[in-house]
Amino acid sequence: MSNTELVVWQNIPLPTIPKEVSKIEDLVTYGVQLQLKDKRQIISAFNNNAYEMVSTYTWTKAITSLKNQLSKMGVSFIAEMLDRPDINEHTDIQQAISEFEAIRLAEEFGVISGTSAFRLKKAMETVTHFNQPELEEDEESEMTQDEARTIVRTCIQGILGYNKIEAAIDFKNFRIELEDRTLNADNPYILKLVQSPYFFHRTVIRILLSIVKTSNGAQLENSLANSNLIIPMLWGNLQHPERWQIGRTYSELFTNGQSIAASGLKRVLLKVKGFDFVPEDLRSSSFIKAANEILTAHEGMNNFYNEPKPVSTLYNMGSVIPTPAFPICITAILCVKLGNGYGVSNAAQDIVNDILKNISKDRWIYFFKECLQYNDRILYKLNYDRTLDRWLSLFDETLIDTVLLEVQEKDLINLLKYTKDKDRNRLMRLASQMYQKIGYANK
Amino acid sequence: MKNGKPISLRPVILGEAVSFLETEGMECLITQNGIVSLVNELVNYREEGKDLFPNIYIVDSIELVLKSLPLSQHCYIGQGEKTKETMLRALKKCAPLTKADWSIYIQRNLDNFSYGVFRAGTSLLSVTIEDSLIRYGTEEIKVILLHQISDKLIEIKGVQNEPLLISFGGREEANKSPIENQDEFIKTIVKNVDCNLKEQTSNFYIKVFNEILKVGHGTLACVISGNKKTIPKKLEDGIILKERINIPQIIKELLAKDDLQANSKLNGFFTIIIGMMESDGITVFSDTGDVVAYNVFIKHPDSIAKTNTSGGARSRTFLTLCQLIGKGIESVYIQSQDGKIEIKDNE
Numbered sequence A: 001m002s003n004t005e006l007v008v009w010q011n012i013p014l015p016t017i018p019k020e021v022s023k024i025e026d027l028v029t030y031g032v033q034l035q036l037k038d039k040r041q042i043i044s045a046f047n048n049n050a051y052e053m054v055s056t057y058t059w060t061k062a063i064t065s066l067k068n069q070l071s072k073m074g075v076s077f078i079a080e081m082l083d084r085p086d087i088n089e090h091t092d093i094q095q096a097i098s099e100f101e102a103i104r105l106a107e108e109f110g111v112i113s114g115t116s117a118f119r120l121k122k123a124m125e126t127v128t129h130f131n132q133p134e135l136e137e138d139e140e141s142e143m144t145q146d147e148a149r150t151i152v153r154t155c156i157q158g159i160l161g162y163n164k165i166e167a168a169i170d171f172k173n174f175r176i177e178l179e180d181r182t183l184n185a186d187n188p189y190i191l192k193l194v195q196s197p198y199f200f201h202r203t204v205i206r207i208l209l210s211i212v213k214t215s216n217g218a219q220l221e222n223s224l225a226n227s228n229l230i231i232p233m234l235w236g237n238l239q240h241p242e243r244w245q246i247g248r249t250y251s252e253l254f255t256n257g258q259s260i261a262a263s264g265l266k267r268v269l270l271k272v273k274g275f276d277f278v279p280e281d282l283r284s285s286s287f288i289k290a291a292n293e294i295l296t297a298h299e300g301m302n303n304f305y306n307e308p309k310p311v312s313t314l315y316n317m318g319s320v321i322p323t324p325a326f327p328i329c330i331t332a333i334l335c336v337k338l339g340n341g342y343g344v345s346n347a348a349q350d351i352v353n354d355i356l357k358n359i360s361k362d363r364w365i366y367f368f369k370e371c372l373q374y375n376d377r378i379l380y381k382l383n384y385d386r387t388l389d390r391w392l393s394l395f396d397e398t399l400i401d402t403v404l405l406e407v408q409e410k411d412l413i414n415l416l417k418y419t420k421d422k423d424r425n426r427l428m429r430l431a432s433q434m435y436q437k438i439g440y441a442n443k
Numbered sequence B: 001m002k003n004g005k006p007i008s009l010r011p012v013i014l015g016e017a018v019s020f021l022e023t024e025g026m027e028c029l030i031t032q033n034g035i036v037s038l039v040n041e042l043v044n045y046r047e048e049g050k051d052l053f054p055n056i057y058i059v060d061s062i063e064l065v066l067k068s069l070p071l072s073q074h075c076y077i078g079q080g081e082k083t084k085e086t087m088l089r090a091l092k093k094c095a096p097l098t099k100a101d102w103s104i105y106i107q108r109n110l111d112n113f114s115y116g117v118f119r120a121g122t123s124l125l126s127v128t129i130e131d132s133l134i135r136y137g138t139e140e141i142k143v144i145l146l147h148q149i150s151d152k153l154i155e156i157k158g159v160q161n162e163p164l165l166i167s168f169g170g171r172e173e174a175n176k177s178p179i180e181n182q183d184e185f186i187k188t189i190v191k192n193v194d195c196n197l198k199e200q201t202s203n204f205y206i207k208v209f210n211e212i213l214k215v216g217h218g219t220l221a222c223v224i225s226g227n228k229k230t231i232p233k234k235l236e237d238g239i240i241l242k243e244r245i246n247i248p249q250i251i252k253e254l255l256a257k258d259d260l261q262a263n264s265k266l267n268g269f270f271t272i273i274i275g276m277m278e279s280d281g282i283t284v285f286s287d288t289g290d291v292v293a294y295n296v297f298i299k300h301p302d303s304i305a306k307t308n309t310s311g312g313a314r315s316r317t318f319l320t321l322c323q324l325i326g327k328g329i330e331s332v333y334i335q336s337q338d339g340k341i342e343i344k345d346n347e
Helices: A023-027 A034-048 A051-071 A077-080 A101-108 A114-130 A143-160 A169-180 A187-195 A198-215 A216-237 A240-255 A259-272 A283-298 A308-316 A323-338 A346-357 A361-371 A378-379 A385-392 A397-406 A412-419 A424-438 B010-024 B027-041 B061-068 B084-097 B129-135 B180-188 B198-215 B246-256 B260-278 B313-323
Strands: B056-059 B073-081 B101-107 B112-119 B143-150 B155-156 B165-168 B219-224 B239-246 B280-287 B290-296 B327-333 B341-345
Touching: A023 A034, A023 B239, A034 A051, A034 A143, A051 A077, A051 A101, A051 A143, A051 A169, A051 A283, A077 A198, A101 A114, A101 B246, A169 A198, A169 A216, A169 A424, A187 A198, A198 A216, A198 A259, A198 A424, A198 B155, A216 A259, A240 A323, A240 A361, A240 B260, A259 A424, A259 B061, A259 B129, A283 A308, A283 A323, A308 A323, A308 A346, A323 A361, A323 A378, A323 A412, A323 B155, A346 B280, A361 B180, A378 A424, A385 B010, A385 B084, A397 A412, A424 B260, A424 B290, B010 B027, B010 B143, B010 B155, B027 B056, B027 B084, B027 B155, B061 B101, B061 B112, B061 B129, B073 B084, B073 B219, B084 B112, B084 B129, B112 B155, B129 B143, B129 B155, B129 B239, B129 B260, B143 B180, B143 B198, B143 B313, B180 B198, B180 B327, B180 B341, B198 B246, B198 B260, B219 B313, B239 B246, B246 B260, B246 B290, B260 B280, B290 B313, B313 B327, B313 B341
Parallel strands: B056 B101, B219 B280
Antiparallel strands: B056 B143, B073 B112, B101 B112, B143 B155, B155 B165, B219 B327, B239 B290, B280 B290, B327 B341
């Protein structure tokens, strides 16, 4: 995201480590969250060439600290922000959310800068790769000194170098405004919001839903009035996953007996003619839960080993995925199919292929039209050679031609054409641009 | 021989129905006549010797209504000419199907009426159809509700109008819905319930009290402070529950687990509390949403025992309890068999 782009909030990164600092002994001095014994252990392990150990240790410290910081914003808030109905007040955030989700949230709230998020995702993939139990024990499969140093640097620069990491001031202020005031269309936040990239739209919708679900009295009234203003403004551009989230929230409020909140969202849905996005039954919640378990496995340590079990669970739930759950289910399945920069879970591939075979042409059209343009997980994968190659072998030409007849968005048309032509370079460039258009940094 | 003087409620109800429909933006000659006939039928409605309390929703689009009600079900029963007779047939054919939580709909189409039954929600906690369509209704969804709320008392509700109460008895205060008094009393039951559970606890008790009102059973209840672990001495003559029925806690469990077991637990207590309130004596609640005791009897002081109240023992008990307000009792509720409700609280 360029600095000149109009955004509602953003993190202004503070320089923590000067560029010229590269010695491990000097790097750790910037890690204010690290205790003296942590620093000693990092230096000692590094100097003993135990690079996997040192990077895993530092990475775990950093990601645990980040998740801790996020959980202080409230578990139900985090659940809503991730669109994870399976997370509740009894859930251990450290276990339930994946590292990818933690980094993404931190970037969305302006807790870390886009560049930090980009570097942390790279570090995550490297650490995850070298922790695979099935990795062969040869020199080629060992982490290098440079890789370890980069990981330590990234963790300190992004997280451990600050006493406390917090959401961007404007993010916090906007969240408070949404709760404490009834905004009007002239409000500077609203004016900026409309022109901001997609992830701000998605984040604001999720903040509103979270407040509507959990507040009472004046705060509830304000958040409902603000929903009534903001959701119709953004609805036309909202993708189906977000629309389903609004419909599902309405359904939950209704079944949980929160009459005032439910009636407020009903007004919004009437205004945007959005009742088609209210789930007809509760089946979709189980599918959403299963899909999130796949993603947690995929984005965690030992992913290749951990993926087959939740994938089988989803497969056994039936071949017809309810529409409200389809966006997250197809994302999870494609994540396993495309794997990561280091490969795929071989044991999960057969089941994933079976699930993909059952997806009808109509559902693929739906995926390309409504679920891909702002799908950061899939677009992120198309930025890398090995995952991109797997994508290119995934769709046959007839299917792409059929989908092309239905899609009107320019980026999606090009994405399909480059996929059909197997034009790797242009597809990768386009995916990177689309990823940045959502609002995430990719450099 | 002198001619008798005929008195009919029909012109009065018809007049009210006309202006009611107009305010709702649902003007229709046939509907207004149909409403009058339905009101007449609903009074102490019986089928096969059993009292029924159907809710009838007159709607313009059942499709939109169902879309706006999450997890709704409906069953189309039939259709007929656009006449009041079809509306009455809808009641006749559908009323026996509404014993649980189903309601009747009559959809006004261009040239006919179609009808059937519908329901929504998953548990006792779910927002009621009435709340969703009427209390928190919107002008986009055109709907009118007709139902009998207590003995000889019919209520017509819409989104734009104040409720219209039609009393067929000789009751005083027919201008005030008994449900308003119920709501006031329930507010004192949930006064100190955790604010995140207050609305759900209140909705639960509204459903309990509505059932009591429908069955036309007299009842007495009072609220004590939830802080007190023991019941006031004067209320000790009765069944004091060893373990109070903590409704907010059960609701919290249901919201957290959202499983059949938690749901069944709440359903179980729903019926047991109704049973307690139908028993003789006073049902005691706490202001933290618990049921503390039932079948409680209290001695009337001489000053009240000698009072010549028309209501008998229950009214005298009510007066006795009223004297204890501020002395361990927060509020008192009486419902007589004819649906008359009085409350007295600390304010």
